[in-house]
Amino acid sequence: MTILIPSYEPDERLLTLIHNLKEEAKGTSILIVDDGSGEQYKPIFDSAAEAGCTVLRHSVNQGKGTALKTGFNYVRQHGSADGVICADSDGQHLPEDILKMTDAVRNNRNHIVLGSRQFTGKVPLRSRFGNSATRMVYALATGKPIQDTQTGLRGYSADMLDWLCRVPGERFEYEMNMLLEAPKAGYDFYEVPIETVYLEDNKSSHFRPLADSARIYFPFLKFVTSSGFSAVVDFVLLFLLQWLTSNLLVSVIGARVISSIFNFTMNRRYVFNEGQGMSFKKSLPRYFSLVAVILIANYALLYLFHESIGIPLFIAKLVTEVVLFAFSYLVQRRFVY
Template sequence: MTILIPSYEPDERLLTLIHHLKEETGVASILIVDDGSGEQYKAIFESAAEAGCTVLRHTVNKGKGSALKTGFDYVRQHGGHDGVVCADSDGQHLPEDILKITDAVRKNRNHIVLGSRQFTGKVPLRSRFGNSATRMVYSLATGKPIRDTQTGLRGYSSDMLDWLCEVPGDRFEYEMNMLLEAPKAGYDFVEVPIETVYLEDNKSSHFRPLTDSARIYFPFLKFCTSSGFAAVLDFVLLFLFQWLTSSLLIAVIGARVISSIFNFTMNRRFVFNDGQAISIKKSLPRYFSLVVVIMISNYALLYLFHESIKIPLFAAKLMTEALLFAFSYLVQRRFVY
């Protein structure tokens, strides 16, 4: 089993982790990727190499996702058949927890093994909030609840290496993209409880709250934007068609057909396109089957809220769209595109 540690501007905790892994747990294969840390940190990586680690280097900082891909590609080319466990270099992953993940990888082939922190005790607010937010977004996106979506302690079978090198993303968003892409690729998850360790209020983290959070949430934000424009179009057409025809049914159908054509085009080209061509023959029938389901649900909910309960049409429309939004995203990501 290869222990892969992406590292950017590390301190002595990296060497302490290496010592514990080699001397106390007997781990032999440790691969470290220096993600452009610079000359100031050269001595630490040289000490790691002297301790028996393989050290790969980026000349400039490319991001955690890029460092992980460099490591995965190295293992793939050098015949790592047992699997890979990824750990962070800042001392927040205990050697005994890393061993837990290695054992779980051997027992659960074709599964992504996640070291799941329990978030008990003193946890920095930004870490607690960040994980809660990404957990909610991931659950909405896939319908699969995961306790710790931001864990850096993860394990993979060797037959996943080709796929891991193809997952989009070069920085922190790579790990979220991996979780989003895994169900479509046929990989399920195993969560293994680990200790929650934050040293010095997590000051060593290179995670940039605004920039990196935007990257993580970008797939969902693109869908929100596309759906937002489609919803505005649907709103305008709904009121226009009702004014022209005085029929709620005709207004709902007409508005939905036109806005759905717009939404399909946007989602196919910009939202769910990960650099690969999406077949119209395959996605179009699935999308408009979903449109029919949502249209029926849309009319039923509007009729319930507006006609039966007598909620004003504007408020009824808002409630209806909110209820159908998450369902639409889940189905489109998993089955349409």
Template sequence: MTILIPSYEPDERLLSLIRDLKEVSDAPILIVDDGSGEAYRGIFESAKEAGCTVLTHPVNQGKGRALKTGFDYVRKHGDPDGVVCADSDGQHLPNDIMRISNAVVENRRRIVLGSRQFTGNVPLRSRFGNSATRMVYAAATGTAVQDTQTGLRGYSSDMLDWLSRVPGERFEYEMNMLLEAPAAGYEIVEVPIDTVYLEGNQSSHFRPLADSARIYWPFLKFCASSGFAAALDFVLLLLLQWATSNLLLSVVGARICSSIVNYSVNRRLVFARDGESAVRRSMPRYFTLVLLILLLNYAVLRLLHETAGLPLAAAKIVTEAALFAVSYAAQRKFVY
């Protein structure tokens, strides 16, 4: 089992981690220097002297790219067992890394996450960030994961081709991987690990605004696409209802027009599934989902508007909000 450590501007904690790993395992250690520069050459030379393989990016390209560089190296050099990825800042304990390694052997073709429990003295930004991404992931996939941001992860060797194709070059890569996993047929297994934050997690290179935007970008794109389609659906509903006074006809007509627009935008821009084969696969599924959502939409709208007496505009807003998460999770998991 290869231990892969992406590293950007590390300190002595990387060398301490290497020494500690050598004491508990003879697994090969692969380090990717993600453009740290001349000032950090000594640390990586020491890592080489300790028996590690060091790959170097000439400039910083991001954690996602560093991981892909490591996956490509392992794939070409044929480690049959797989890869365990760990951070270089001392937050992952050697014994926990070995536990993930053992779990990979027992769970082939599954993503093994070293899941922190976030008990004790956890920095506020880390606690908030993990809570936010956990909620976004649950809303997006319908699956609960304790620690979506963990850097301690394990993969069997037959997953390396897929891992190299997952989009993302920086911190968003690891979230994209979890989002792409269900469609690729990979389940997620969580193994509890210790939560370790050194010096308030000051060594982290995570940029709260820029990198959070990258992580949430797939969900934000869907929100924008759905928001536009919902606005179009809303306007058409009111116009058709005014013209016909027939709620069913108005709901169906508005949804047909808005769903055609929404399908085109989601396929090309949100989930990036293009080409004839993608259309053949996704279009029947999408419009089957549209029909199901339409029936739910009409039922809830009629209940709120005609039975409960809520104004049509207010009833429409409540209905769309209730069905939004259902639509996203279904499109991510079944359509695209």
């Protein structure tokens, strides 16, 4: 089993982690990727190499996703057949938790093994909020609840390495893209509870809250944007067709058909990566079947909330749209494209 540690501008905690891993699991293969940290940090990486680690170097910082892919590609060519455990270099993953992952990887082939923090005790507010938000977005996007979507402690069997090198993303968004792409690639998840460790309120983290969060949420934001543009097209066409035909039924149907075609084209081409291999002939009828189901569900939910339960129409409409929006994203990602 290879322990892969991507590292950018590390401190002595990296060397402490290496020492502890060597003590607790003699013969463990440790691979470190220096992601363009610069000359100032060369002594730390040299010490890691002297301790028996393999050190790969990027001349400039390329991001965590690229560093992981560099490591995966190296293991694919030179590593063992057991698999890879990825850990962070900032001391937030305990050696015993890292080593606990090895058995889980061996016993759960075709699974991404996640070291899941429980977020108990003193957790920085930024980290607690970020993990809760990402967990909710991921559950809405995939229908698969995961306790810790942002964990950097992950394990993979060796036969997953080719796929891991193809997952898009260069920085922190890579790890979220991996979780989004895994179900379609046939991989499930197995979570291993680990300790929640934040040192000095996570000051050593290189995660940029705005820029990197935008990258993480980008797949979902693309869907939101596409849906928003489609709603505008539907709205404008409704009034335009009503002005031209003075027939409300024709206007409603015409606007919805054209806006649906627009939405299908946008989602297929830009949101879901040109169909992920799904043919046009298959995705088109699936999409419009979904449109029909959503129309029926829209009426049914509105009737339930407003007529049966007595919720005000505005609130009933809002709740209905939120539920169907999440349902539409989930179905399109998993079955349409």
